[in-house]
Amino acid sequence: MANYALSVPKKPNIHLVANNTAMASYPFSEIEIKWQSYWQTHKTFRTPEEVDTSKPKYYVLDMFPYPSGAGLHVGHPEGYTATDITARYKRMKGFNVLHPMGWDAFGLPAEQYAIKTGTHPVATTAQNITRFRKQLQSLGFSYDWEREVDTTDPKYYRWTQWIFAKLYEAGLAYVAEVPVNWCEALGTVLSNEEVVDGKSEVGGFPVVRRPMKQWMMKITAYAERLLEDLDTLDWPESLKTMQRNWIGRSEGAEFEFVVEGHDAAIRVYSTRPDTIFGATFMVLAPEHPLVVQIMTPDQKNAVQAYREAAARKSDLERTELAKEKTGVWTGAYAINPANEERIPIWIADYVLATYGTGAIMAVPAQDERDWEFAELFGLPIVRTVQPPANFKGMAYLGDGPAINSGFLNGLDVKEAKAKAIQWVEEMGIGTKKTNFKLRDWLFSRQRYWGEPFPIIYVEGEPKLIPLNELPLVLPEMEDFKPSGTPEGPLSKATEWVHTTDPETGKPAIRETNTMPQWAGSCWYYLRYIDVANEHVLADIDKLRYWLPVDLYVGGAEHAVLHLLYARFWHKVLYDLGVVPTKEPFQKLVNQGMILGENNQKMSKSRGNVINPDDIVQEYGADSLRLYEMFMGPLEQMKPWSMNGVAGVHRFLNRAWRLLVDEKSGEVLVSEDEPTDVQWKEIHRLIKKVGEDIEAMRYNTAIAAMMEFVNVALQWENRPRNVMEPFALVLSPYAPHLAEELWRKMGHADTLAYEPWPEYNETYLQENTVEIAVQINGKLRATMTIPVEAPKDEVLTLAKVQPNVQLHLEGKTIRKEIYVHGKIVNIVAN
């Protein structure tokens, strides 16, 4: 999950410390510590286990962080501040709010640190969590800390294992032989990220692909639903598109070509069965099982050599490096069932063994890849869709009438497709078929620091351990070094590995792989709802009240994997009746990345990393929160600016001075009845800030508060009826400062549950308004008029403006437009 481990500051930023030692500030440190401890001791943000369910609820979720040794990054508080503002706002609007935080603490860095230093991951994880919690608390986030989850806690991963067991029982978890990146020199399996150009990232040792029995999750069984239900979600359209592409649904037909001289047929998948008359050759994936059977003796050597070369290449090499098409003829022919033509059968690695049937009918005239291949090897090309007259390209993928296609001739693509499918079915050689790009999910990791599988092998067969034995706890180990075999480090815990089957008493061996980091993050949002439940993953009534998550904020890097895996598990749990909703996250927002001051990605090597602790110390948490929101729209990528932080800090100082006399420390509110102008300003602000929070336009709400303070500082008095609402609308953004002002204005309690102030339209109405006067769309004057002034009067007034008269001289007015309260446009020539 949110992982900024790579971009870590070790030293404090020098220029930051030197910069603003002399800025006179309100006593932010004192105030922030005071209110943080108040909230903690009063359990201000505790969401009780039993809430008044007649009240509306709001579940605001952050992507929980990986507690790296580096501590918090300024990227974390961006999304966390946004959700905190919304959470605080919703509380004031009378919602029961669930706003939890936890730790995605399994994973590779802790294990690697353990290998390097000999410190157990349990110890480093605990340390890192303590540090992260402290840092988050120092920013004044209104989390209910009694709902914390930690994916490495056996009380938590007991349920991760339980969900795995349910998936296994449902036939959605299975064992398959899948290649891993095996590095002989390091004696370990590497993740794809750890392999660079076919060598290990560490040390540059050769890496080979080696098949191994691993757990897979049958996410493909849910492909259709994962695709369909995207339509019901309030997610960014771009993200939904990414998921749709990832799932990659396509419709076509699967049908057979008979191999000449063999009792065999090649099954192909095509989305363009209408082009079957143009199939001039066939291509099989090199791994296709039929290859060995059909290759002719004189082609045998070439075919075998090609197959071996392909087997040596990694997936990456086969796609990224192989721009040029390659392939070999098998010597065999197939019969095109549409026209009875003999067509050669080739093998080539541009056909993937893992998609469709691992074989295609090649139609070069209507497929760019096939065209390229045909040209390279001099294979025939027959157009079966008539391209437009001006068509200059090679393969033609567009619509047009079928040609050279027997019974399909003259039909457009859509009609021809339907008829071809019908024909294939009538001939009994195939059927209509839907395919997905989505593959099953490789769920095994050859690591120590992850959830153990609740699986034993008895006589080589996998079997669930009884669920009442959960959690199956990770064995204590001193040595986390790779085992030297493709087995994970757990294989070295011999006593743990060798066990007996509690049912039969037979000797059994435990699964030594562990689950991937995704497992724990797939369902953590459920556990927050009922964090201490020892009987079920979470109580169904509580789930019914709180689900779905109303707002989920996190980085776009999880657009596909985490969000797809979590949706998958959620749907499985829905089918089991464990959760009441089809989807977990109703609304989702991706925060943009924060760049360094030089507009580059923050990283240690670039020396542009900003440490939140430094900002808190220098300017206070409220300033950090405010700045993170003021930088620009949440979703956008944007660079850090230390001067910008100082700018919002100055604003908070002014807000403080608006209400507190600097010399005496006395509060400045008066009991005067506010003037019309004062009413208007505060009601306008209440309206603007409320609307902006609802729309997550946090930056413009802050601009409005700045405008308000700038105006209010000019006033001679500070009426309570204006200043109290101001403190309340400021509070979601700068909660410490707002609480302190609220207290100074004489309130004994926290403002966290004060009702959000209401604005009154009558105060917002103006008597006069400034409008623009244009001639032919160009601004020539502005004038102030009574709001209710009728059109004739406004136009008359507009025409007597000196500059307007000047521009109308010698012209004839053709048209006069008045948009009420906005603009006059006179068209003249």
Next chain:
RNA sequence: GCCGAAGUGGCGGAAUGGUAGACGCAACGGACUUAAAAUCCGUCGGUAAGCAAUUACCGUGGGGGUUCGAGUCCCCCCUUCGGCACCA
């Protein structure tokens, strides 16, 4: 290559089709100060004219279009960022 998002002052960014540049930063001028910091007041897209108030023209990546009126809507193109990458 395909899909998606975005291009506005020196910078971050504002603008229900209706006065482009709110708010903030930086810069510059001034007040306060022995001095500096902090604070406060003011100027701040470009060009030209004027002592000046001001006025004219240009200006939201480029080119067309719709409209009384376009940063905003439509078409074409360019650039940047993100995702996918032989999925038949």
